[in-house]
Amino acid sequence: MDAKVRDVMTPGPIGVDYYQSIGEAARTMRDWGVGAVLVVNDRSLYGLVTDRDLVVRAVAKRRGRTSRSAR
Numbered sequence: 001m002d003a004k005v006r007d008v009m010t011p012g013p014i015g016v017d018y019y020q021s022i023g024e025a026a027r028t029m030r031d032w033g034v035g036a037v038l039v040v041n042d043r044s045l046y047g048l049v050t051d052r053d054l055v056v057r058a059v060a061k062r063r064g065r066t067s068r069s070a071r
Contacts, residue, residue, distance in 0.1 A: 015040045016049070022058050025049050 014032045016025045018041035028037055029051060036050040 010034055013038050017041060018046050022049075022054060026051075026054055 014028060014034055015038040016028050018039055025037055029035060035052075036048055039046045039049055
């Protein structure tokens with residue numbers, strides 16, 4: 001396979017502000033159809049948040065606090 005990263009990447013990276021809520025980050029991912037967003041503040045890159053980060057570190061920690069089922 002000779003495909004390059006540039007052939008499968010999402011052009012124009014999507015970013016969220018360091019102080020935005022995780023809900024806002026999740027909505028940004030949904031709205032842009034991406035699974036990761038850059039975390040920025042004052043034009044500096046602080047990190048990356050993925051959809052997996054939201055599930056494993058945020059949603060899973062709240063287990064038992066919601067009555068909604070997975071169906």
